[in-house]
Amino acid sequence: MSETIIRHATERFRNTYHQGLIGKAGSRSALETPALILDLDRLELNIALMANHAATNNIALRPHAKSHKSVAIGRLQMQHGAVGLCCATLDEAETFLLGGIDNILITSPIAGDAKMAHLADLPITGQLALSLDSLEAANAVAEVARKTKRRIGIMVDIDPGIGRTGTANAVASVELALTVEKASHLEFLGVQFYDGMSQHIEKADARATATDSGYVILQNALDAIEQALGRKVKIVSGGGTGTIEQDIASGLFTEIQAGSYVFMDAQYHAVERPQSPKFHSSLFVQMMVISANQIGQVTVDAGLKHLAFDGGNPTIVSGAPEGSTYGYMGDEHGSISLPDEYSSLSHGTKIEGIIPHCDPTVNLFGYYHCVRGDMLVEIWPVDAAGKL
């Protein structure tokens, strides 16, 4: 048996078993664990709330697909009026293009021969845009566009003071915009501004202070580019679930790149947002007690291989008494500490916790097990899981 066949054949049992549970009463708790649970009622509500919020505020929505990596969820967002999707990488973009989403913005710069060859190979049908922050990248992408006889949209990425990606100052932003403007197969679409460091500032006041200093940078860059081009910049894209109130209030953006609102992970739940819609957590990890030989503590089958812990531990919401907490115990194991130190839980007990940080956790699973109430109703692949 070839190696590739081995990799894919091993999904057989889980898939067949879980297909057989769809539509059966109580099937949510019959899954093989660990499993990624998606509450469709809450997901749909979150998608509708954000779509409505953007429409009410007269701003476009281009959700970031790196949060969900799912063509099915991307299609739902498009049906609710999203102008397109964001992807983080070429591999992610390829997934969504193959899935029929034809307006994609790749939000991180690319470089090098291999990525340029990959760009040339993408199955583009509608509009593909790239966010870039250097003349080298713009020239290389222009060459790909020329050779493949395509027109590629370019967004000038502006560093909000993080030092991660983006042009370092307004002069560099103008130089890049003018270079793109002059390149025959590139289209200067606008600018991107994503203040990743302000997203998780929990207190609204502190977050407003942090974002304000970034908006000054954005405003200066926009002014300089508009003066050099002699026209308004068409698209100003950026912002996220954490800063959406400030982003909209700033009046600077034409579209919002929020992603995590679809799941409302524990990290974003901790962020005060009094003026924006109340999103609900829709994504959970389902784990099971596999060892129960301790007093006041049991061991479950979900660890670092199933959860990204950079956003903290999952918040236990079902299957264990209120006040139970999850603790990390290695690649495949976690502990559940029980509030009554003399109690235990039965071997085989199913426990669910809210995902702490959605993007890197979703990347670890092959499938969403979609539920309504206590019933498994659909299974959706995480199409871009493991796509680099």
Place this chain on the structure above:
Amino acid sequence: MSETIIRHATERFRNTYHQGLIGKAGSRSALETPALILDLDRLELNIALMANHAATNNIALRPHAKSHKSVAIGRLQMQHGAVGLCCATLDEAETFLLGGIDNILITSPIAGDAKMAHLADLPITGQLALSLDSLEAANAVAEVARKTKRRIGIMVDIDPGIGRTGTANAVASVELALTVEKASHLEFLGVQFYDGMSQHIEKADARATATDSGYVILQNALDAIEQALGRKVKIVSGGGTGTIEQDIASGLFTEIQAGSYVFMDAQYHAVERPQSPKFHSSLFVQMMVISANQIGQVTVDAGLKHLAFDGGNPTIVSGAPEGSTYGYMGDEHGSISLPDEYSSLSHGTKIEGIIPHCDPTVNLFGYYHCVRGDMLVEIWPVDAAGKL
């Protein structure tokens, strides 16, 4: 296009592109990044060294496959005399059974109807053994064995004082061993003892003190079981790359479950082991500079989606000046801080770093890009990547 086809189709470009690089001079630095690089010369040396070390010490080797998740590497270990492999989960075991490795020990207990159904469905040809720590699990597995008319080997898992899995005391160990002994379709093979908390104690003296207290627990359990059964316990399995010197010196083990020695990640490199073979780091992440607008710092395309950071950051070994350090910058990004604060690196520069913690990092990649020197020579799938 169906969702499943989308998931698999997106590996097309990378695979075709990389196949075209095999055997070409300098192809190591032409990969699309991020990429997982495996130095075959070093891998083969590590495998031979450990096989020889075990043979010299008259102890069997049953390498843990959770470290590499690769049928190709498992086969190499078997060719070097391993008695079988360990797997952490049913999904991993399924992968290796389909790959033709027919002696597998699953080292973590299982529970619940779904996992028992999965166990019943495994394509077992040779010997499958499970490590269990409860009567509930033993009875459930006995029922699967009876129904499927198979004989399943059982190892009694003993808690070394960690409280993760394992029987809590010698009385419970004896009770479980006797229950297994009496079950018609189960075979009591021996005991498992894995002291996961001592593996990364860096100083040899402190590690010896920590392991000694565990060995007392193991010795007591063995004595009690042997007295109850009236015979020697056939297999005592456990130990790891960090504690191998102590494990062998204890004289308690018949086989060693070490896994990480094949790659010698940065975490294990920090552990003093004066009496065991000198293993070399064989596993690297290759990343690329995608943004270079800062002084003394550049941004690379490898972040939390490509590296598990529980073992620290990757150690930079090529592509950047000596003294350069990696810093985490999010799901898809890292920074490289340069030792000369006024310097930079060119856009597109390839940089490699030693993997900090191999198991959960390998889980994030679909393929090993196998090199000898600066040449890509083979591409191996990470067969059990994403297998829960």
